[in-house]
Amino acid sequence: MVNLKINNNPVSVPEGTTILEAAAKLGLKIPTLCHINWDCFHVEHRSGSCRICVVEVTGKPNLAPACCTPVAEGMDVHTNTMRAIQARRTVLELLLSNHPKDCLVCTKNQNCNLQSLASEFNIQTIRYEGEQTKLAVDDNGAAIRRDMSKCIMCRRCETACNVVQTVGVLSGVNRGFNATVAPQNFLPLDQTACVFCGQCVLACPVGALTEISYKDEVWQALNDPSKTVIVQTAPAVRVAIGEKFDMQPGEISTGKLVAALRRLGFAKVFDTDWSADLTIMEEATELFGRIKSGKNLPLLTSCCPGWVNFLEHQFPDQLHMPSTAKSPQQMFGAIAKSYYADLIGVDPSDLVVVSIMPCLAKKYEAGRPEFAPNGVRDVDYVLSTRELASMIKEAGVMFNSLPDEDYDDPLGESSGASVIFGASGGVLEAALRTAADWILNAQPDGSIAYFEDAADSPIDFVAVRGLEGIKEATVKIGDLELKAAVVSGLGNARKLLEKIRSGESQYHAIEIMACPGGCINGGGQPYSFCSCGGSDVLEARKNAVYRADEGKAIRKSHLNPSIIKIYKDFLGHPNSELAHKLLHTHYCAKK
Amino acid sequence: MTCCCEKTESALEKLARLEPEKTAQLNAFIDTLPIGKDIESNRAHLIIALHQAQGIFGYLPSEVQQLIAERLKLTRSEIYGVISFYSYFTDKPIGRFKINVCCGTACFVKGANLVVEQFSRELNIKEGETSADGRFFLGVLRCVGACSLAPVVMVNERVYGNVTPAMVSQIIADCKD
Numbered sequence: 001m002v003n004l005k006i007n008n009n010p011v012s013v014p015e016g017t018t019i020l021e022a023a024a025k026l027g028l029k030i031p032t033l034c035h036i037n038w039d040c041f042h043v044e045h046r047s048g049s050c051r052i053c054v055v056e057v058t059g060k061p062n063l064a065p066a067c068c069t070p071v072a073e074g075m076d077v078h079t080n081t082m083r084a085i086q087a088r089r090t091v092l093e094l095l096l097s098n099h100p101k102d103c104l105v106c107t108k109n110q111n112c113n114l115q116s117l118a119s120e121f122n123i124q125t126i127r128y129e130g131e132q133t134k135l136a137v138d139d140n141g142a143a144i145r146r147d148m149s150k151c152i153m154c155r156r157c158e159t160a161c162n163v164v165q166t167v168g169v170l171s172g173v174n175r176g177f178n179a180t181v182a183p184q185n186f187l188p189l190d191q192t193a194c195v196f197c198g199q200c201v202l203a204c205p206v207g208a209l210t211e212i213s214y215k216d217e218v219w220q221a222l223n224d225p226s227k228t229v230i231v232q233t234a235p236a237v238r239v240a241i242g243e244k245f246d247m248q249p250g251e252i253s254t255g256k257l258v259a260a261l262r263r264l265g266f267a268k269v270f271d272t273d274w275s276a277d278l279t280i281m282e283e284a285t286e287l288f289g290r291i292k293s294g295k296n297l298p299l300l301t302s303c304c305p306g307w308v309n310f311l312e313h314q315f316p317d318q319l320h321m322p323s324t325a326k327s328p329q330q331m332f333g334a335i336a337k338s339y340y341a342d343l344i345g346v347d348p349s350d351l352v353v354v355s356i357m358p359c360l361a362k363k364y365e366a367g368r369p370e371f372a373p374n375g376v377r378d379v380d381y382v383l384s385t386r387e388l389a390s391m392i393k394e395a396g397v398m399f400n401s402l403p404d405e406d407y408d409d410p411l412g413e414s415s416g417a418s419v420i421f422g423a424s425g426g427v428l429e430a431a432l433r434t435a436a437d438w439i440l441n442a443q444p445d446g447s448i449a450y451f452e453d454a455a456d457s458p459i460d461f462v463a464v465r466g467l468e469g470i471k472e473a474t475v476k477i478g479d480l481e482l483k484a485a486v487v488s489g490l491g492n493a494r495k496l497l498e499k500i501r502s503g504e505s506q507y508h509a510i511e512i513m514a515c516p517g518g519c520i521n522g523g524g525q526p527y528s529f530c531s532c533g534g535s536d537v538l539e540a541r542k543n544a545v546y547r548a549d550e551g552k553a554i555r556k557s558h559l560n561p562s563i564i565k566i567y568k569d570f571l572g573h574p575n576s577e578l579a580h581k582l583l584h585t586h587y588c589a590k591k
Numbered sequence: 592m593t594c595c596c597e598k599t600e601s602a603l604e605k606l607a608r609l610e611p612e613k614t615a616q617l618n619a620f621i622d623t624l625p626i627g628k629d630i631e632s633n634r635a636h637l638i639i640a641l642h643q644a645q646g647i648f649g650y651l652p653s654e655v656q657q658l659i660a661e662r663l664k665l666t667r668s669e670i671y672g673v674i675s676f677y678s679y680f681t682d683k684p685i686g687r688f689k690i691n692v693c694c695g696t697a698c699f700v701k702g703a704n705l706v707v708e709q710f711s712r713e714l715n716i717k718e719g720e721t722s723a724d725g726r727f728f729l730g731v732l733r734c735v736g737a738c739s740l741a742p743v744v745m746v747n748e749r750v751y752g753n754v755t756p757a758m759v760s761q762i763i764a765d766c767k768d
């Protein structure tokens with residue numbers, strides 16, 4: 001242990017601890033801007049570039065950056081000397097002097113680290129004036145908007161993209177005053193290998209990286225009497241949107257979410273959880289088939305469009321591995337524009353499908369040409385959790401005092417297996433619940449008893465839960481020893497895929513989610529996680545997902561009555577010809 | 592049904608088709624480098640690879656950057672980061688006539704900046720740019736060591752001394768393909 005004093009308070013910390021961490025132990029928050037510690041993913045970004053965290057160390061001529069200075073025995077640190085305070089203010093004023101300062105009309109208004117520092121430091125005037133960086137906004141594509149005139153060069157996005165995700169499309173370019181962060185040759189993001197996971201957006205402390213918004217388009221549709229506008233909500237939205245309304249992280253606000261969407265004017269409020277159950281039917285059927293034939297193993301999940309993009313760009317030789325099942329969002333869209341449009345007698349082009357997603361890759365996915373049969377998109381607009389919260393506020397809907405309401409039929413009923421899609425491990429666990437019943441209920445003729453429960457079958461596969469990046473489990477189902485792996489974060493996915501490609505690892509099934517921790521940490525979720533820099537918010541969201549599962553009477557997808565009904569009335573059976581046409585897709589190499 | 596499958600040729604295929612000899616030359620050079628799995632040690636060979644590539648191709652278009660990225664197992668954005676950091680490297684083709692105006696102290700006091708402005712007006716390009724017809728590049732240098740001749744202009748290997756803005760059109764006229 002190392003003993004030191006901070007503001008005359010003694011503290012002992014392990015060797016290698018930074019002044020910043022030691023101060024936190026004493027309940028002292030030293031301001032930071034470029035530093036971020038994703039402790040639950042074991043990645044720390046310590047570029048030491050902004051110098052907003054400087055403190056005075058007795059005997060040292062220069063001020064020390066607290067975020068990247070390790071403690072030393074007998075160190076005497078003062079965080080709030082006049083010199084340190086002045087230096088920090090000067091740093092901030094210089095940053096502000098080259099900043100557009102259009103906070104009132106910035107998407108990050110009230111969610112910006114630079115803005116809150118200016119307020120905490122009580123900056124009243126900016127003494128420096130000078131040239132301002134002017135760079136064109138990149139809002140090509142469907143998901144991410146880059147306005148680098150707002151960039152403060154903390155380079156957190158680079159760490160998110162290059163170290164956490166290993167996608168590697170962002171890099172510091174140019175130098176001096178012209179320095180900025182950009183893809184190769186300043187290409188727009190949609191012409192690079194970007195997968196639109198949005199982890200860089202979550203990492204950005206200011207308004208330089210944000211989503212492309214479709215709020216206006218949705219308002220227009222809602223106000224167009226010739227359109228029937230329906231909405232689906234992804235599993236991870238219900239455990240996070242409350243944070244935008246001052247609820248504690250991890251509060252489940254499903255009922256209020258449904259009520260708020262009705263108040264906004266959506267004709268029907270449906271649930272992506274419903275189509276997640278449908279996804280399990282299709283995916284588990286594939287898994288069952290591949291296990292039986294022993295061919296084309298492992299089966300990789302395909303519900304994360306960020307991961308699908310990564311596979312298409314980085315592993316174009318492995319496109320046969322994922323399930324061909326579409327993501328729950330696209331399954332919902334396909335059923336809505338066929339079965340449901342028919343049911344209510346509305347032309348698919350007059351039915352507008354909006355999805356509320358924790359995800360920015362879903363914005364890209366909804367625009368893929370193969371998901372627009374005859375030019376009519378299956379999913380018209382995708383809003384992030386954040387965008388929906390802002391629409392609810394704009395509309396004056398008092399979220400916190402709304403009653404709990406239920407989803408509409410027939411695309412609203414769901415099992416506990418679907419809600420856990422929101423956390424890393426959930427898709428695999430849901431698939432295992434269903435596949436286990438099918439294997440235990442083995443039919444003499446080899447067919448599947450699709451909608452039967454099995455006695456004493458397992459429900460909780462706890463080994464695949466949690467925020468760890470790579471989880472492995474061997475599950476015994478009857479005589480079968482099923483080997484499974486769960487990966488979240490694309491850097492981890494790369495590691496595992498390389499092992500599979502080389503034949504070093506063998507599994508039956510693997511779940512992959514692009515965002516570390518799964519969709520609870522999706523690029524469209526409330527920013528609370530990045531500003532606190534800790535794992536408690538994610539942990540709370542994750543626990544909420546599993547609480548929601550436990551609270552459900554039905555916890556297996558194949559026992560969901562509305563799923564049974566749509567196969568009886570419309571699709572026939574899983575992997576039927578019609579199911580293939582509507583619910584399955586293929587992947588394209590991108591190079 | 593249309594989809595995202597790209598049927599167009601990739602950037603590397605395009606490069607190999609348009610510049611087969613230069614591509615082979617660069618590949619042969621990279622073959623001599625001890626490139627391995629370790630990205631950190633591959634990174635050490637980046638500058639030399641870029642230097643060779645610029646020597647071979649004259650500049651570093653995005654396809655060449657991509658080739659180097661794939662051979663050294665680095666990302667394209669990182670390579671562009673390095674290219675854009677060093678003024679020596681360029682990702683744009685350089686004109687056949689490289690007009691460099693010395694802006695070292697001696698030349699500058701004697702009005703080199705006016706000479707730059709005059710070139711810029713007559714060629715309709717800014718400093719660091721190449722004219723649309725690919726003939727002229729306009730750059731500035733920091734002292735070529737001929738201060739007694741200030742202001743000095745170099746066009747490829749040829750040196751002009753005591754240059755005034757009035758001489759600029761003649762210098763341009765001297766450039767014959």
Ligand code: SF4
Nearest residue numbers: 161194195197198200
């Ligand atoms: S969205 Fe993901 S892949 Fe794209 S630049 Fe950001 S971090 Fe990289």
Ligand code: SF4
Nearest residue numbers: 151152154155157204
């Ligand atoms: S874009 Fe945002 S995260 Fe990236 S360097 Fe700039 S301010 Fe930092």
Ligand code: SF4
Nearest residue numbers: 304306359515519522
């Ligand atoms: S993990 Fe979830 S939020 Fe992240 S890209 Fe995949 S689907 Fe979207």
Ligand code: FES
Nearest residue numbers: 034048050051067
């Ligand atoms: S927070 Fe320490 S240098 Fe930026």
